[in-house]
Amino acid sequence: xxxxxxxxxxxxxxxxxxxxxxxxxxxxxxxxxxxxxxxxxxxxxxxxxxxxxxxxxxxxxxxxxxxxxxxxxxxxxxxxxxxxxxxxxxxxxxxxxxxxxxxxxxxxxxxxxxxxxxxxxxxxxxxxxxxxxxxxxxxxxxxxxxxxxxxx
Numbered sequence: 001x002x003x004x005x006x007x008x009x010x011x012x013x014x015x016x017x018x019x020x021x022x023x024x025x026x027x028x029x030x031x032x033x034x035x036x037x038x039x040x041x042x043x044x045x046x047x048x049x050x051x052x053x054x055x056x057x058x059x060x061x062x063x064x065x066x067x068x069x070x071x072x073x074x075x076x077x078x079x080x081x082x083x084x085x086x087x088x089x090x091x092x093x094x095x096x097x098x099x100x101x102x103x104x105x106x107x108x109x110x111x112x113x114x115x116x117x118x119x120x121x122x123x124x125x126x127x128x129x130x131x132x133x134x135x136x137x138x139x140x141x142x143x144x145x146x147x148x149x150x151x152x
Contacts, residue, residue: 001102002041002057004034004115009125011035013133018140036137038115038128043138045113046131047149054109056102058116062088063095 011031016022020029041057048055064086101119102108115124142148 001099002037002044002055003099004037004041004057004059005030006059006061006117007031008034008038008059009127011127013039013137015136015140018144035127038124039130039134039137040141041115042113042124042128042131043134046134047138048112054112056108056112056114056116058098058102060095060098061090061117064089064091065095 008031011028011034013032013036038057041055045055098116098119102116114121115128116122
């Protein structure tokens with residue numbers, strides 16, 4: 001199970017700067033990491049097809065957590081807009097429902113490589129469907145981590 005975000009749609013995989021050393025932006029890095037999660041999920045599902053392994057990618061939605069506690073802009077707005085934000089955000093219990101659905105739903109037992117939100121399947125975004133980038137990112141990850149899936 002791989003957790004993503006709707007913000008993956010703003011992500012971009014820059015193979016010349018995967019480690020963020022030449023330029024780094026917190027918001028951009030978050031979006032890029034979520035797009036990378038989607039690409040990874042699709043590539044993992046492809047590589048494990050027919051093995052009995054199920055791969056699910058999902059977005060839980062905007063959940064009331066402390067994830068944004070270190071983002072200065074958000075911390076200011078948190079106090080000003082908290083009553084409105086509180087109404088629009090999911091509770092942690094609500095936010096984990098799609099995770100639980102993918103983990104225990106019997107109808108998903110033999111399903112793999114799909115994207116979920118609000119306890120239902122959703123189509124993959126255009127950005128997530130780039131098989132060339134998914135494979136290239138997988139291969140780059142193997143080099144960067146020193147882990148080759150084919151040797152295990």
